[in-house]
Amino acid sequence: MNASNMQHATFPNVAQSGFGDERANEILDLIAKETGVERALLIPAATLDELGIPSLDLTQAVFEIETHFDVEIPVVAERDGAEFTTIGSLVAHVLTTLDRAAALRAAAVPGAAA
Template sequence: MSISDRVIAIIAEQAVLEPTDVTRESTLEDLGIDSLGLVESIFAIEEEFDISIPFNANEPTASDFDISTVGAIIDGIERLVSEQQG
């Protein structure tokens, strides 16, 4: 399973949706994920990939980690995983 598929599965589970309902263009708001759901998703993703996401739960928009869309989240995680393996 690719990083993209794994991230989508985690986000879909958090949103109580099917993975097929989540696209790279989806925003967390589109999916009905609130700030608590976002934090839970981030924790689940960190655990899944054994990475640390530079994320400020109190000010998500002030983070270096782009959470604007599912695709941006996937790109950020792929970059973190790549750096970790580097």
């Protein structure tokens, strides 16, 4: 068992963490790694404030997620407070972005869309 497998074994799985998407695991791993926040605490309702994640750490985490999935994550207009207030809103935004990017890629390959 290598180090990264071990991490997965000790962290909650997708169902326990409240996210219904396997990719959420990868996203949460990256956030935990970049922010130093214990993975078990990264639940959808947790606010970045409560977790004590400074905005620069979050910016770095978003960059790592962009690099990992090779995708541009659009800036969210900061209507009420920060760009992302909760772990849930951040993960949901990344998943939406990934879905959109996958759809664009599929549309770009003839025949693949079906």
